Amino acid sequence: MPRALHDMNALIRPLESLGRATIGSLAGMGYAAVLLGESLYFSVAGWRIGQPLRPRAVAEQMRQIGVDALPIVVLLALTIGIMLGIQFIAALSAFGAQSQVVVAVAKSVTREFGALITAILVAGRSGSALAARIGSMSVSQEVDALATMGIEPVRYLAAPALLAMLVMLPALTIFADAVAIGGAALYSSPALNITPSAYVMQTLSLLEPGDVWQGIAKSAVFAVLITLIGVSTGFSVAGGAEGVGRATTRAVVLSICWIIVVDMIFSYFLNR
Amino acid sequence: MNVTAPLIEVEKLEAWYGRRRILNGVDFAVNPGEIRVIMGGSGSGKSTLLRHLLGLHKPRSGTVRLLGVDIARASERQMLDVRRQIGVSFQGGALLTSLSVGDNVALPLREHTNLDEATIRIMSRLKLEVVNLGGFQDLMPAQLSGGMIKRTALARAIAMDPKLLFFDEPSAGLDPVVSAELDELILRLRDALRMTIVVVTHELESAFKIADTITVLDQGDILMTGTVDAVRHSDNERIQDLLNRRPREIQVDADAYLKRLTEEAA
Numbered sequence: 001m002p003r004a005l006h007d008m009n010a011l012i013r014p015l016e017s018l019g020r021a022t023i024g025s026l027a028g029m030g031y032a033a034v035l036l037g038e039s040l041y042f043s044v045a046g047w048r049i050g051q052p053l054r055p056r057a058v059a060e061q062m063r064q065i066g067v068d069a070l071p072i073v074v075l076l077a078l079t080i081g082i083m084l085g086i087q088f089i090a091a092l093s094a095f096g097a098q099s100q101v102v103v104a105v106a107k108s109v110t111r112e113f114g115a116l117i118t119a120i121l122v123a124g125r126s127g128s129a130l131a132a133r134i135g136s137m138s139v140s141q142e143v144d145a146l147a148t149m150g151i152e153p154v155r156y157l158a159a160p161a162l163l164a165m166l167v168m169l170p171a172l173t174i175f176a177d178a179v180a181i182g183g184a185a186l187y188s189s190p191a192l193n194i195t196p197s198a199y200v201m202q203t204l205s206l207l208e209p210g211d212v213w214q215g216i217a218k219s220a221v222f223a224v225l226i227t228l229i230g231v232s233t234g235f236s237v238a239g240g241a242e243g244v245g246r247a248t249t250r251a252v253v254l255s256i257c258w259i260i261v262v263d264m265i266f267s268y269f270l271n272r
Numbered sequence: 273m274n275v276t277a278p279l280i281e282v283e284k285l286e287a288w289y290g291r292r293r294i295l296n297g298v299d300f301a302v303n304p305g306e307i308r309v310i311m312g313g314s315g316s317g318k319s320t321l322l323r324h325l326l327g328l329h330k331p332r333s334g335t336v337r338l339l340g341v342d343i344a345r346a347s348e349r350q351m352l353d354v355r356r357q358i359g360v361s362f363q364g365g366a367l368l369t370s371l372s373v374g375d376n377v378a379l380p381l382r383e384h385t386n387l388d389e390a391t392i393r394i395m396s397r398l399k400l401e402v403v404n405l406g407g408f409q410d411l412m413p414a415q416l417s418g419g420m421i422k423r424t425a426l427a428r429a430i431a432m433d434p435k436l437l438f439f440d441e442p443s444a445g446l447d448p449v450v451s452a453e454l455d456e457l458i459l460r461l462r463d464a465l466r467m468t469i470v471v472v473t474h475e476l477e478s479a480f481k482i483a484d485t486i487t488v489l490d491q492g493d494i495l496m497t498g499t500v501d502a503v504r505h506s507d508n509e510r511i512q513d514l515l516n517r518r519p520r521e522i523q524v525d526a527d528a529y530l531k532r533l534t535e536e537a538a
């Protein structure tokens with residue numbers, strides 16, 4: 001190969017792989033958008049074309065995504081609540097502003113931490129499970145079998161998960177909010193010289209509906225992200241058991257990255 | 273649709289994976305009541321052809337008509353109607369691992385009929401009896417042997433009494449007795465339920481036993497379609513190689529060979 005051409009290649013190669021990666025991720029997003037559209041379509045109008053959404057499948061997904069996650073959500077939310085209590089008391093007492101602890105905890109939990117922690121947890125538990133389940137089903141031709149039986153794989157596998165996630169993630173988030181504030185109350189009330197119930201009453205009077213809604217709105221967006229990333233990586237698995245493993249990891253990492261970035265963008269626009 | 277119209281009509285079907293052409297314009301028709309065996313060496317494109325027949329891939333060019341419906345143009349509704357009338361038994365079984373044997377067989381009935389639970393249970397057990405798996409409905413797929421998986425897949429494929437049954441590699445990986453039993457079963461299904469059956473296999477013995485007609489596929493081309501006798505006595509060299517298990521003669525193209533060895537990864 002002539003020298004000049006070789007140098008050109010050295011320049012072009014990285015550009016080429018960058019281009020390919022860009023096209024790949026754009027294609028991935030396009031595919032996720034199609035999945036979203038189809039899932040919503042089947043949920044709303046599937047019964048008209050003989051592809052009804054099964055309430056039982058949705059309930060089963062709701063159990064796996066929501067109910068089974070309760071213990072760990074409680075544990076994490078409680079810990080986060082106590083942690084925020086510790087930090088705010090330490091930081092605010094430096095300014096003699098201890099009375100602001102209650103409002104600081106209330107707002108940061110409802111607007112940020114409740115939704116964020118719950119979403120990251122659910123991405124790790126259920127996003128990966130979706131990718132693994134659908135991935136191994138693609139590999140063993142179960143997805144093809146569903147299609148040839150006249151059962152749309154998106155309707156059977158993706159739509160119930162999306163609906164369940166859209167209900168359960170906001171529900172878990174509200175739950176996490178309450179537990180985290182309870183945790184903060186347990187830790188902080190002695191330091192603030194009030195009873196835990198007075199702490200909670202004070203929190204309730206300080207919180208505005210908008211604070212809670214902000215967290216819930218985010219969690220609905222996270223629900224869509226987690227499901228779409230899990231399902232689309234699952235459906236695109238190629239290459240046997242190893243491919244399933246890779247897809248699972250990819251689903252978790254991608255979901256968490258997207259959750260954090262989207263959270264930041266949301267916070268920016270909602271708090272301007 | 274008149275009675276003698278072919279159930280499957282394929283015209284000039286081309287299939288590509290990326291930039292490789294796998295099927296080079298295949299023509300193909302299967303008549304009602306026929307058992308058609310698709311034979312051919314490994315990598316000749318049998319599974320690819322089957323996936324196109326099932327509508328799992330859209331053809332790059334050419335048409336596939338199942339039960340008179342062009343599956344590339346069909347609406348969702350038409351496609352669903354077609355799929356309710358076909359049954360497929362995949363090579364690896366493709367049973368849903370989260371469902372028991374009984375639930376796997378009952379799945380098409382649950383999804384496509386309004387029958388009550390008791391009827392569905394009875395019907396799915398009947399299908400399991402047909403494939404000699406009566407009483408196994410509560411096992412999970414992971415607890416089955418290879419032969420039982422294939423038979424369960426067959427039971428699920430015939431759950432809706434399809435007009436058209438596809439069977440990928442019924443005897444691959446099974447002992448001769450079990451695979452002979454499966455062959456008998458296929459013949460019985462055609463005779464008792466008047467199904468039209470397409471079987472993909474490279475087991476010569478079973479192909480000759482069950483086939484009415486055989487299509488021989490080689491490197492993406494159909495070498496011939498004919499009765500068992502016609503195929504047996506064909507004077508096509510490639511077919512005789514296949515029948516007599518002769519290794520094919522590979523011509524070495526020195527330039528291409530060198531190019532393959534020295535080529536850099538694209």
Ligand SMILES: Nc1ncnc2c1ncn2[C@@H]1O[C@H](COP(=O)(O)OP(=O)(O)OP(=O)(O)O)[C@@H](O)[C@H]1O
Binds near residue numbers: 289319474
């Ligand atoms: N998903 C795929 N992506 C790219 N190439 C593929 C894919 N599946 C099959 N091929 C290629 O298509 C060709 C035909 O494969 P196919 O599976 O149809 O063969 P076959 O006749 O079923 O062989 P066998 O008897 O071994 O199952 C092979 O050369 C194979 O490499």
Ligand SMILES: [Mg+2]
Binds near residue numbers: 318319320
């Ligand atoms: Mg094959």
